[in-house]
Amino acid sequence: MAAIVMFDDGSHRNVLLEDYSDGAAVQANQHLIIDGRSGMILDPGGHKVYSKVLAETLQRIGAGGRLDHVFLSHQDPDIVAAVNGWLMTTDAIAHVSKLWVRFVPHFGLDRLVIDRLKGIPDAGQWMRLGDTELAIVPAHFLHSAGNFQVYDPRSRILYTGDLGASVDVPYREVPDFDAHAPNMLGFHQRYMASGSALRAWADMARGLDIEIIAPQHGALFRGKEMVGKFIDWISTLEAGIDLLTKNGGYAMPPRSGT
Ligand code: FE
Numbered sequence: 001m002a003a004i005v006m007f008d009d010g011s012h013r014n015v016l017l018e019d020y021s022d023g024a025a026v027q028a029n030q031h032l033i034i035d036g037r038s039g040m041i042l043d044p045g046g047h048k049v050y051s052k053v054l055a056e057t058l059q060r061i062g063a064g065g066r067l068d069h070v071f072l073s074h075q076d077p078d079i080v081a082a083v084n085g086w087l088m089t090t091d092a093i094a095h096v097s098k099l100w101v102r103f104v105p106h107f108g109l110d111r112l113v114i115d116r117l118k119g120i121p122d123a124g125q126w127m128r129l130g131d132t133e134l135a136i137v138p139a140h141f142l143h144s145a146g147n148f149q150v151y152d153p154r155s156r157i158l159y160t161g162d163l164g165a166s167v168d169v170p171y172r173e174v175p176d177f178d179a180h181a182p183n184m185l186g187f188h189q190r191y192m193a194s195g196s197a198l199r200a201w202a203d204m205a206r207g208l209d210i211e212i213i214a215p216q217h218g219a220l221f222r223g224k225e226m227v228g229k230f231i232d233w234i235s236t237l238e239a240g241i242d243l244l245t246k247n248g249g250y251a252m253p254p255r256s257g258t
Helices: 047-061 083-089 182-191 195-206 224-235 241-246
Strands: 002-008 012-019 028-035 038-042 066-071 093-097 117-120 125-129 132-138 148-152 157-161 212-215
Touching: 002 212, 012 047, 028 047, 028 212, 038 047, 038 125, 047 066, 047 083, 066 083, 066 125, 083 093, 195 224, 212 224
Parallel strands: 038 066, 066 093, 093 117, 157 212
Antiparallel strands: 002 012, 012 028, 028 038, 125 132, 132 148, 148 157
16 A cells, blocks of 8 residues: 655645555545644545555554544445444544435444444535644535535645546556546446536536545546646536436346347
């Protein structure tokens, strides 16, 4: 596991923990924000990476520091599966959309920690981390029905979860947007709910001061120009329901062979 410091102003740090877990699991990025002695882990992942990410997180926060928040952008297993371990070994509060609060316990939440899983209201909220306030911004239907992203005004990083994800790219930062876009296309067309949701997100994102867009899978977008290109691209995409209706809606499955 590699740890890359994306931002550090002395009291506020944003660290990327990169995981290339072998086998069938999709590559995932775990993000850690530390302000003073207080830490937040974003989308901590499943059981395969749990012990490595936990050890790296606690070491980065340091003695005397504390993990205060576990942010869950949505309810998928690559994000939530190990949440019981995080709550059992730390005093953190886990946050997930209020839509998923009663579903996440199916991953096996111990009774002792269940009160530390909190629902995020649909409109989002502000969350204190040390001396900084982070914005938990709505990104519903991108891709989950109850879906949030984290905007850090201090580092100007927007953590977009599955939005902007790419798979199997050999670089950490996107060097050339046009060459990179095909690596995102199929995933966004199938996993994102609709072009109108993407445009609504783009309208919100254009109002934010963003230096880095950091997805949970694949390469990140650094710099205003690259960020602008991503927002422009996403705002014109047809996805999900758009393509479903265009392709004739639902039908019985084709029979194979016989
Ligand atoms: Fe997902």
